[in-house]
Amino acid sequence: MTRKWVAYSRAALTAFEMSLRQNIMDGFIIFTVLIQPLLIALLALWMLRAESGDQAIFVVVGSGMTGLWSSLLFISGNSITGERWSGTLEILVGQPTPLPVIVFGKNLAHVTQSLGSMIIAFLLSSVFFSFHLEVQQPLLFVLSILLTVIAFVSFGLIIAPVFIMNPGVQGWQNAMEFPVYILSGFLFPIALLPDWTTPFSYILSPYWAARALHGATTPGGTASDILFSLAMLVLFSLIYLLISSYLFRKMLMKTREDATLGFQ
Amino acid sequence: MTRAFRNLRIFYQGALLSYIALFAWLRPITYLASKVIMPLNQLLFFTFLGISATGRDSASFYIIGNAVQITAISGIYGVTFSIGGERWSGTLPYLFGTPANRMMVFLGRGFFHVLDGMLGVVVGFLWGVLLLGLDLSQTDFGALGLTILVTTLSTSGLGLLMGCLSLITRNIMFVNNTVYFLLLVFSGANIPLSILPASMRAVANVLPLTRGIAAAREIIAGAGVAQVRSLLAGEFGVGLIYAAFGYVLFRWFEIQAKRRGTLEDF
Numbered sequence: 001m002t003r004k005w006v007a008y009s010r011a012a013l014t015a016f017e018m019s020l021r022q023n024i025m026d027g028f029i030i031f032t033v034l035i036q037p038l039l040i041a042l043l044a045l046w047m048l049r050a051e052s053g054d055q056a057i058f059v060v061v062g063s064g065m066t067g068l069w070s071s072l073l074f075i076s077g078n079s080i081t082g083e084r085w086s087g088t089l090e091i092l093v094g095q096p097t098p099l100p101v102i103v104f105g106k107n108l109a110h111v112t113q114s115l116g117s118m119i120i121a122f123l124l125s126s127v128f129f130s131f132h133l134e135v136q137q138p139l140l141f142v143l144s145i146l147l148t149v150i151a152f153v154s155f156g157l158i159i160a161p162v163f164i165m166n167p168g169v170q171g172w173q174n175a176m177e178f179p180v181y182i183l184s185g186f187l188f189p190i191a192l193l194p195d196w197t198t199p200f201s202y203i204l205s206p207y208w209a210a211r212a213l214h215g216a217t218t219p220g221g222t223a224s225d226i227l228f229s230l231a232m233l234v235l236f237s238l239i240y241l242l243i244s245s246y247l248f249r250k251m252l253m254k255t256r257e258d259a260t261l262g263f264q
Numbered sequence: 265m266t267r268a269f270r271n272l273r274i275f276y277q278g279a280l281l282s283y284i285a286l287f288a289w290l291r292p293i294t295y296l297a298s299k300v301i302m303p304l305n306q307l308l309f310f311t312f313l314g315i316s317a318t319g320r321d322s323a324s325f326y327i328i329g330n331a332v333q334i335t336a337i338s339g340i341y342g343v344t345f346s347i348g349g350e351r352w353s354g355t356l357p358y359l360f361g362t363p364a365n366r367m368m369v370f371l372g373r374g375f376f377h378v379l380d381g382m383l384g385v386v387v388g389f390l391w392g393v394l395l396l397g398l399d400l401s402q403t404d405f406g407a408l409g410l411t412i413l414v415t416t417l418s419t420s421g422l423g424l425l426m427g428c429l430s431l432i433t434r435n436i437m438f439v440n441n442t443v444y445f446l447l448l449v450f451s452g453a454n455i456p457l458s459i460l461p462a463s464m465r466a467v468a469n470v471l472p473l474t475r476g477i478a479a480a481r482e483i484i485a486g487a488g489v490a491q492v493r494s495l496l497a498g499e500f501g502v503g504l505i506y507a508a509f510g511y512v513l514f515r516w517f518e519i520q521a522k523r524r525g526t527l528e529d530f
Contacts, residue, residue: 027438035438039445043310046455048317168293175297178305188316 011097015105016112023075023113032074037067037117041124044187054218056131060121061213062187067117068152069180069206071110073173076156079106080164080251090261093252100157100248107156111149140226141216147233148209154237155205157244161251184210205236275368279375286349287342287377299384303334304391310454311396327398328484329453331388332415332477336447338381339374339419339472340426340440346373347427347514348436356431357527360518370514371507373427374420381416402486411483414496415476418503422472425510431517452477472506475499 023029041063048055080103083089093099125131135141163170183190183197184206190198201207212229215221255261284290289298307330314326350356359369392398426443430436448454450464451473457465468474476499479492489496521527 027435028441031438031441035442036445039442039449043449043454044313046449046459047310047313049459171291171293172297172301174294175301175305178302178309182305182309182312188313192312192316 008101012101012105015102016109019106019109032070033067033114033116034120037063038120040066041121053132056125057133057217060125061217063121064118065186065210066181068114070177071114072152072156073176076107076110077159077163079103080160103160107153111152135217136219137216144212144216147230151205151233151237154240158240161247165251180206186210208232271365271368274364275372278369278372282346282373283376286346288345303388307391324398327392327396328481329477331392332385332480333453334384334388335381335416335419336444338377338384339423340444342377343374343420343423344427344430344440348430351431370511374424378416378420382412385412403484404488407483407489411479414500418472418499421503421507425506428510428513447473472502
């Protein structure tokens with residue numbers, strides 16, 4: 001049992017490393033992870049007329065979250081589809097390591113690299129705008145980042161098989177980006193939205209991630225509120241992992257039955 | 265007369281066929297997602313962000329700015345597909361092997377995207393009225409229609425230049441995405457130009473959309489064509505300059521590629 005998990009960990013880490021190496025010079029990924037969040041941070045800093053470090057750190061976290069979500073949607077969402085396009089999906093499915101382990105490693109790479117969005121927004125605010133940025137609760141911030149990564153990786157394990165089973169759903173990718181920015185309260189409070197949208201916010205793990213991160217970085221965030229948000233992140237991660245295990249089984253069965261591992 | 269008719273035919277048929285064959289978002293689901301739903305979501309996001317920043321009374325500033333900015337989706341992405349698609353489809357040698365008038369071939373690439381872009385802006389304004397309470401009661405709709413046409417033409421001019429860049433680089437989507445977001449920042453769609461540093465206002469003045477958005481705001485506040493004609497003339501001029509650069513690049517690319525034998529070279 002232990003040897004199996006050691007082997008799976010090694011495979012996931014290899015997929016992680018390979019994905020990072022492949023992505024580092026991909027123009028689309030550089031745009032999604034670095035350029036777009038930078039420009040959104042620039043927009044938000046000017047739109048919000050940010051005058052204090054507290055407002056600036058809010059924008060840093062919010063714009064970083066936009067990079068995280070866009071990366072999850074466009075890059076992690078294509079982690080299985082991309083293998084099909086490359087002609088390597090059949091090989092991956094045919095080898096002993098379960099496909100979810102490989103996709104987990106890839107998603108971990110995508111989410112980890114997209115943390116660069118927050119770093120780039122931080123540099124913009126502190127260097128270009130000369131804001132003094134301070135994280136109010138550093139330990140809870142670090143914990144929030146870790147659980148955000150886990151939650152997003154888990155969410156990616158749902159999106160990837162859904163996209164490959166339903167190419168029609170993938171056609172909606174462009175339309176799925178901004179709704180999560182809006183409903184998750186990345187850059188403005190969801191209290192601005194109509195009341196009927198609130199339940200939709202609550203079922204999105206990015207909302208709880210944003211709530212935890214904003215709470216840990218800005219004044220006014222209480223430890224109890226942050227810990228509640230983190231508990232919700234853990235809960236959603238577990239739910240996503242359960243759903244994803246079902247989806248991967250279904251996806252593998254369907255693609256083998258339809259003989260579409262190699263093409264659409 | 266025969267030559268004029270032939271050129272017109274090349275213009276129209278090239279426009280139609282490039283739109284149908286090379287516009288990657290023309291499938292119903294992708295069109296709905298990318299040209300109707302995504303612009304709505306963008307409009308909502310920036311309007312709520314703006315309301316959060318400057319209060320509900322300023323909502324119309326963001327709605328108008330983002331509704332007009334929607335034309336950049338067709339103007340940049342659509343036109344780029346219609347030019348760069350020739351390269352990706354492997355039909356560039358055939359295109360440049362013909363004796364067809366290059367100006368007609370080039371300008372025709374943007375024609376249907378201008379119409380599509382105008383439709384996108386109208387849909388954006390409809391969303392603004394229906395969902396966000398945009399008040400158009402003071403609007404001269406003829407003037408607004410003219411503004412939408414001129415702004416779409418100028419943005420397509422930039423798109424024609426971007427399309428030619430797609431003939432010489434593989435990372436055109438990176439460039440397109442960056443330019444699209446730079447337009448969101450510097451065109452005045454979301455940030456009043458008066459609060460930008462002087463150097464960035466200078467950038468805004470050489471971009472399409474800047475004057476068109478300003479004109480649209482004035483028209484919706486009650487102005488007529490006479491009050492915004494200098495803005496519209498400037499907007500058109502900017503687009504013309506971009507289209508001219510694009511045409512020069514288009515011809516240069518053809519000459520160089522034929523000289524070096526690199527028409528099919530990726």
